[in-house]
Amino acid sequence: MSEKRIIPIVMPKWGLSMSEGKLASWLMKDGDKVKAGDQILEVETDKIAGAVEASEGGVLRRRIGQEDTVYPIKTLIGVLADEDVPDADIDAFVGSYVVPQAEEGEEEAAGPRYEFAETAAGRLRYTKRGSGDKTVLLIHGFGGDLDNWLFNADALAEGATVYTLDLPGHGQSTKAVSEPTVAGLAKAVLSFMDTVKIDKAHLVGHSLGGAIAMEVARQAKPRVTSLTLICSAGLGPDINMEYIDGFVASASRRDLKPVLENLFADAGLVSRQMVDDLLKYKRLDGVGEALSALKAGVFAGGRQSAILADVLASSGVPALVIWGAEDKILPSTHATAASGAKVEIIEGAGHMVQMEQAGRVNGLIKVMLSG
Amino acid sequence: MARKISMRQALNEALDQEMARDPTVFVMGEDIVGGMGGDGEKDAWGGVLGVTKGLYSKYGDRLLDTPLSESAYIGAAVGAAACGMRPVAELMFIDFMGVCFDEIFNQAAKFKYMFGGKAETPVVIRTMIGGGFRAAAQHSQVLTPLFTHIPGLKVVVPSNAYDAKGLLIQSIRDNDPVIFCEHKNLYGLEMDVPQESYAIPFGEANVVREGKHVTIVTYGMMVHRAMDAAAQLAKDKVECEVIDLRTLSPIDWDTVLESVENTGRLVCVDEAHPRCSIASDVSAKVSQEAFKALKAGIQMVTSPHTPVPFSPSLEDIYLPSADKIAGAVRKTMAN
Numbered sequence: 060m061s062e063k064r065i066i067p068i069v070m071p072k073w074g075l076s077m078s079e080g081k082l083a084s085w086l087m088k089d090g091d092k093v094k095a096g097d098q099i100l101e102v103e104t105d106k107i108a109g110a111v112e113a114s115e116g117g118v119l120r121r122r123i124g125q126e127d128t129v130y131p132i133k134t135l136i137g138v139l140a141d142e143d144v145p146d147a148d149i150d151a152f153v154g155s156y157v158v159p160q161a162e163e164g165e166e167e168a169a170g171p172r173y174e175f176a177e178t179a180a181g182r183l184r185y186t187k188r189g190s191g192d193k194t195v196l197l198i199h200g201f202g203g204d205l206d207n208w209l210f211n212a213d214a215l216a217e218g219a220t221v222y223t224l225d226l227p228g229h230g231q232s233t234k235a236v237s238e239p240t241v242a243g244l245a246k247a248v249l250s251f252m253d254t255v256k257i258d259k260a261h262l263v264g265h266s267l268g269g270a271i272a273m274e275v276a277r278q279a280k281p282r283v284t285s286l287t288l289i290c291s292a293g294l295g296p297d298i299n300m301e302y303i304d305g306f307v308a309s310a311s312r313r314d315l316k317p318v319l320e321n322l323f324a325d326a327g328l329v330s331r332q333m334v335d336d337l338l339k340y341k342r343l344d345g346v347g348e349a350l351s352a353l354k355a356g357v358f359a360g361g362r363q364s365a366i367l368a369d370v371l372a373s374s375g376v377p378a379l380v381i382w383g384a385e386d387k388i389l390p391s392t393h394a395t396a397a398s399g400a401k402v403e404i405i406e407g408a409g410h411m412v413q414m415e416q417a418g419r420v421n422g423l424i425k426v427m428l429s430g
Numbered sequence: 431m432a433r434k435i436s437m438r439q440a441l442n443e444a445l446d447q448e449m450a451r452d453p454t455v456f457v458m459g460e461d462i463v464g465g466m467g468g469d470g471e472k473d474a475w476g477g478v479l480g481v482t483k484g485l486y487s488k489y490g491d492r493l494l495d496t497p498l499s500e501s502a503y504i505g506a507a508v509g510a511a512a513c514g515m516r517p518v519a520e521l522m523f524i525d526f527m528g529v530c531f532d533e534i535f536n537q538a539a540k541f542k543y544m545f546g547g548k549a550e551t552p553v554v555i556r557t558m559i560g561g562g563f564r565a566a567a568q569h570s571q572v573l574t575p576l577f578t579h580i581p582g583l584k585v586v587v588p589s590n591a592y593d594a595k596g597l598l599i600q601s602i603r604d605n606d607p608v609i610f611c612e613h614k615n616l617y618g619l620e621m622d623v624p625q626e627s628y629a630i631p632f633g634e635a636n637v638v639r640e641g642k643h644v645t646i647v648t649y650g651m652m653v654h655r656a657m658d659a660a661a662q663l664a665k666d667k668v669e670c671e672v673i674d675l676r677t678l679s680p681i682d683w684d685t686v687l688e689s690v691e692n693t694g695r696l697v698c699v700d701e702a703h704p705r706c707s708i709a710s711d712v713s714a715k716v717s718q719e720a721f722k723a724l725k726a727g728i729q730m731v732t733s734p735h736t737p738v739p740f741s742p743s744l745e746d747i748y749l750p751s752a753d754k755i756a757g758a759v760r761k762t763m764a765n
Contacts, residue, residue, distance in 0.1 A: 231626075311634050313685065331640060342596060342628040 064144055065152045066115055068137035070130045073104060074209040079131045080104045082124040091119045093139060096418055100124075100137070105332040109210055112418045118142050120149050133158045173231065176224075176254040180247030181233030185224040185255065189216030193284075193428055194257055197223045198248060200266025200292070201353060202306050204230030204340070207265060210417030211424070219428055222260070224251055226268075228353060234345030239356035241267070241293065241365040245274035252282065261428055263287040265413060266389065267357065269294075273367040276376050286371070286378040287424050288397070290386050290410050292357075293367040295393035300361040302388050307350045312338060324385040324409040368396040379427045381405065381420055383412035433625065438617040440591040441481045441556075444598035445518065447627045449489050452516060455602055457482060458494040458503055459520030459556075466495040477520055479558070479617055504530040504555065508538045508607070511553035516602055524557040524573045524611060538607040539582030550605040554598075559587070560613040560651055560701060561749050567737035570745075572650070572702040577609045578678045578711070584608045584632060585678040589653040591621045593676055596630030603629060613651040633680035637689070641669030644759050645689040647712050648699035649675040656699050658752035663759055670759060678708055686712060687720050694725035695762040699755055704732040726765030729758035 070080050083101040093099060098110035099119065117139040124136030135156045138149055176183050186205060195215055199207040205223035215221045225232035227247050238246065248271055252260065261284045264272030269291025276283040305318035316334050320326035340346060357364060371378050378400035382391040388410040394402045403423055408415040449455045462482040464475020476483025486493045496503035500521055507519040521527060527534065541549040561570040577585045584606050588594035601608040638653060639660050646656045653674045660670035671689050675681060690696050696716050698709035709730040717728060731750045739745050
C-alpha cells in the first residue's frame with residue numbers, strides 16, 4: 060500500500076513532438092514540503108522553457124535528475140512522498156522504477172499524431188486528448204497554431220476530452236481563408252465541431268481565438284457550455300498594430316525575433332526554435348495571403364472590427380476572462396469590458412499567459428469546467 | 431512536419447510541386463529520364479543520383495533526356511528561359527560546366543543588363559558539387575566561387591533537405607539564372623520537411639548554432655563539419671556561432687557582420703580552394719566592415735590549392751575536417 064504514497068516526478072512531455080528535455084534547475088531542495096501546484100523544477104525544451112508543478116502534495120524526498128542534463132521524456136527525475144515513508148521504500152521505488160512504454164493507442168501505435176478533419180471550411184488539423192464527459196475546444200489566435208496550447212492541453216485532458224485545432228490559414232490547416240473575418244472563422248469552428256461531432260463544448264480562446272469563441276456563442280449559443288477568454292480580442296477597439304504589421308511582414312529571423320518578444324513578459328522565452336518554426340510556417344505557400352487577408356478583415360484601420368463584449372453580457376453563458384498583466388498586444392484594461400464575467404489578471408505574464416503561467420491558467424480553466 | 435525525407439526526395443518533391451503549379455516549368459539533362467528512345471523502362475534512371483525519378487510518369491515530355499553535349503542543352507535552356515519558359519537543366523557535375531561557360535557567363539548572366547532590364551532569364555542549372563566521393567579531380571570540385579564572381583548569376587548551396595526544397599522552389603520562381611549546387615554527400619541526409627510547398631528567400635543566411643566566442647561562416651557539406659567542430663569545442667566551453675550562408679549570391683552580409691560584432695572572432699570554412707574563395711571573400715568583407723570588432727586574426731579553413739586527389743586517404747586529408755576547423759577556432763581563441 061505504501062507505493063500509493065510515493066509519487067514519481069518525471070520529465071514531462073509538452074506537445075507531440077517533444078522527446079527529451081533539459082532539467083534546467085531545481086526550484087526546491089530535498090526535504091521541502093510541496094503543495095499541489097507548486098513549481099518543483101524548470102525544464103527547457105528546444106521550443107520553450109517551463110516549470111514542472113507538483114500534481115499532488117508531499118515532501119520532495121529525492122532529487123535524482125542533475126541540473127543542466129538532458130533526459131528523455133518519462134524518465135524518473137525525482138520522488139515525492141509522505142514524510143513517514145521509510146528511505147528504504149524510496150530506494151526500492153527508485154531501483155525498480157521502469158519508464159512506462161508507450162501505451163496502446165498512443166502515437167507510435169496509432170499512426171499519425173495529428174489528425175485532419177475535412178470541414179466545410181477546408182481541411183483542418185486537430186488533436187484530441189483525454190476521454191472525460193466534458194468537452195473542451197481550445198482556439199488559438201492570429202498567427203498561432205495548436206501548439207500554443209503546449210502546456211495546457213494535457214493538463215486539461217486529465218478530466219475532459221480536449222480538442223485543439225489549427226484555424227484556416229494557420230498551422231497545417233488549409234491556407235485558404237474563404238471568409239477572413241471573426242464571423243467567418245467562427246463558422247469554420249462550428250463546421251469543425253460538426254465534422255468531429257462535438258455537440259457542445261467549453262470554448263477556450265486565446266487572443267483572436269477569444270473573439271471567435273464569443274462569435275460562436277453568438278451564432279450558436281446552445282453549443283457553448285462556457286467561455287474562457289485569454290488575452291482576448293473582441294472586448295475593445297485597441298490593438299498593437301505594430302506587432303500585427305511586423306508579424307505579417309517579417310521574413311527573416313532578425314526581423315521576426317524582436318516582434319515575437321512582444322508576446323511574453325520575459326522576452327528570453329523566445330527561443331531560436333520558436334522563431335524558426337514560425338518562419339517555416341510563414342514561408343508556406345498561401346500563408347502570406349491568408350495573414351494579409353485576416354489582417355484586413357479583422358483589424359482594418361488598426362482597430363479591432365468585431366467588438367463582442369455585449370454578447371457576453373446578454374448570452375448568459377458563464378464566462379471567465381484571463382489576462383497577462385504585461386500584455387503588449389491587447390491591453391489588459393479590456394478585461395473589464397466583459398460585464399458579468401469573472402476576471403483574473405495574472406502578474407508576470409504577457410500575451411502568451413497560457414504558456415508563461417500555464418499552471419495558473421490551467422487551474423482557473425479547471426475550476427471553470429467543474430462549475 | 432512530422433515527416434522525415436532525404437534531400438534527394440525533397441528535391442524531387444520541389445520539382446514535382448513546381449511542375450504541377452506552373453506549366454512553363456520543364457526539366458532537361460543527361461539521363462534524367464534514362465531509357466528514352468529504347469525498348470526498356472522509360473523512367474529508368476531519374477538522373478545519375480535519382481533526383482528526377484518518377485517525374486516522367488507524371489509529366490511525360492516535360493522531362494527531356496539530352497545528348498551528351500552540355501554546351502548544346504545549357505544553351506537551349508537559356509534560350510527557352512529568354513522566351514518565357516522556366517527550364518531546370520541538370521548538369522551532372524559542376525566540373526563539366528567549363529564547356530558551357532559562354533552560355534552561362536556571357537549570355538544568361540548578361541541578358542538583363544544588355545537589354546535595358548527588359549529581358550528575364552529564369553533558368554535553373556542544377557549541378558553536383560563536392561569531394562569525399564572518391565570521384566577524382568574532374569568530378570569532385572566545389573567551383574562555387576567561379577559562379578559567385580559573375581554578376582547576374584545567383585548561386586545557391588543547400589546544406590539539408592528542408593533548405594533544398596525551399597531554395598529549389600525559390601530558384602524556379604526567381605527570374606534570374608540560378609546555379610543550384612547540390613553536395614553529393616548530402617543526398618541521403620534526412621530531416622523534417624513540410625509536405626506543402628514553400629520558398630526560402632535568397633540572401634538569408636541561417637544561424638544553425640548560436641554562440642558568443644567565435645563565428646564560423648560556411649555553406650554546403652562544411653556546415654555539418656563545422657557543427658561537429660562546434661560540438662567538440664562546446665565541451666571545452668568554447669561557444670561557436672555557426673552560420674550557413676545558404677546562398678552565396680546574393681549573400682547575407684548583415685547576419686555575418688552582426689555575428690562577428692558580437693563574437694569578435696571569425697573562422698571561414700570553404701570546401702573550395704583557398705584563393706579567390708568564399709572564405710577569402712567573407713574574410714575581406716569582415717576585415718573591411720568590422721575591423722574594430724575583431725579581437726584576433728581571421729582564420730580560413732579550406733582545401734589546399736591543388737586538384738582533388740583520387741587516393742582515398744589523400745582525399746580525406748585534403749578536405750577540411752571537424753578537427754581542422756576546431757584547430758582554427760582554438761587558434762583565434764589563443765589571441
